[in-house]
Amino acid sequence: MRAVRMTAPGVLEQVAVPTPTPGPGEVLLAVGAVGACHSDLHVLDAPAGFFPTPITLGHEIAGTVEAPGAGVTGWSPGDRAAVYGIIGCGRCRACLRGRENQCRQVPPGGIGLSRDGGLAEYVVVPASRLLPVGGLDLIQAAPLTDAGLTPYHAVELARPALRPGTCCVVIGVGGLGHMAVQILAATTAVQIVAVDTDLAALDLATRMGAHHVVRADPDAVDRIREIVGFPPDGADVVIDCVGVDATLTTARTVVATGGRLLLVGLGGGTLPVRPVVDAPPTLPLEVSVDIPFWGTRAELQEVIALGQLGLISAEVQTFPLDRAPEAYDLLRRGEIQGRAVVVP
Ligand SMILES: [Zn+2]
Ligand SMILES: [Zn+2]
Structure with missing residues (x-):
């Protein structure tokens, strides 16, 4: 499959990689849309070693379930979902209180941050990160997961x-x-x-x-x-x-x-x-x-509800996957109106 990866610090390019296979408790998602976030520029600009390389960027994801991994219940092929991008340790005091955005793990664990993200045709995510979006347009659903x-x-x-x-x-x-x-x-x-x-x-x-x-x-x-x-x-x-x-x-x-x-x-x-x-x-x-950081899973559910009620909607500028690096260049120059969303 095609993926846009940070192949070295500061280097973003489209490459061909094997389509990933979901492990136990994970889901293979066909990416419908992925937002280009300012934080990705910080990831690209971070000193060598702070984030793993090579890594597929993209932490603002919505898509369609392609294949649930072993042991996954409640998700079937064709289900549409938004991805909660934070992966807390699940053990610290903050995670136990449902505040994974305050997880004590450094750097924060996340899809597109500590493991491959959504700037690709497919992404594997833990099933626990998925929230249903019903009939919401995936191009609208993706920005809700971070920009919202x-x-x-x-x-x-x-x-x-x-x-x-x-x-x-x-x-x-x-x-x-x-x-x-x-x-x-x-x-x-x-x-x-x-x-x-x-x-x-x-x-x-x-x-x-x-x-x-x-x-x-x-x-x-x-x-x-x-x-x-x-x-x-x-x-x-x-x-x-x-x-x-x-x-x-x-x-x-x-x-x-x-x-x-x-x-x-x-x-x-x-x-x-x-x-x-x-x-x-x-x-x-x-x-x-x-100094707020991202949000909780419960809050994301409420943001999706606001989107489904038509009370909030992102102003989006869409790009095909191969033009994702250009979207980030425009973002860096302040030339994106609203949110840049990549549609693989
Ligand atoms: Zn972000
Ligand atoms: Zn934690």
């Missing part, structure tokens, strides 16, 4: 603060951010303020339910404050889907006293924390900061 699940988990963490009439600022309207806007619109009664450098992304945010959009230029903080209020008022919740120094500065500057800051984007920026009262604070008092 990650902001959903962030919103879940902040939900007690997302009271009707409060303000939530979403910074970065890319693959995750445009889903965050929809999840907020579908599950809360908050004022949604979307921030991005790109005008097309702001148009997308408006279509997805943002009440206000702000171009990320040097005046952005002033314009956000005109909407959310001036210190010590501000945004009750800020979700930063970018995570570079500039967006973290905006985030901590517009968050209200007692607000919640959720750092979803892995952009490599630094958030300074200097707890003083006699100088301009780096963060308002009583602010809490979360």
Whole structure:
């Protein structure tokens, strides 16, 4: 079969590999769609040895069951499923509480991270990673497993603060951010303020339910404050889907006293924390900061439900398998609207 693999650190190419065989408890899935995630760029850029090579990338997968392995019950050929990409150790305190996204294993185990992923015609996954998607389009189902699940988990963490009439600022309207806007619109009664450098992304945010959009230029903080209020008022919740120094500065500057800051984007920026009262604070008092990672299986089931109800849907740009490397190049240059989805 054809697969797009990281054959060496930084090298992504399509190669021919044997079609894998499912072991006991595993399922062979015919890949219907696989999202191209920013995290894959971090995998490609990681130092040699941090991730195994060669490895087939792709951790945002939906497909059709081709062959269940020995001992698998409940799944038959032709069943359509989304893949929960995390593979926790199953033994640590976090895994035992159903929070495999907090598994103590380093680096995190996952499909397309610690074993072959979905950028291929077929992928083998543990049957425990499959969730049924019914009649949901697989091109829509795939992005739900990460681009949908990650902001959903962030919103879940902040939900007690997302009271009707409060303000939530979403910074970065890319693959995750445009889903965050929809999840907020579908599950809360908050004022949604979307921030991005790109005008097309702001148009997308408006279509997805943002009440206000702000171009990320040097005046952005002033314009956000005109909407959310001036210190010590501000945004009750800020979700930063970018995570570079500039967006973290905006985030901590517009968050209200007692607000919640959720750092979803892995952009490599630094958030300074200097707890003083006699100088301009780096963060308002009583602010809490979360660094959400992906989400739980139970949350993915809820995200799929939102998709099936038609309340959220990814804006997708599709690519055939042999053009997957090009999709990642466009992603790296910030030229993907919504989510790039590869259709093997
Ligand atoms: Zn991802
Ligand atoms: Zn664990």
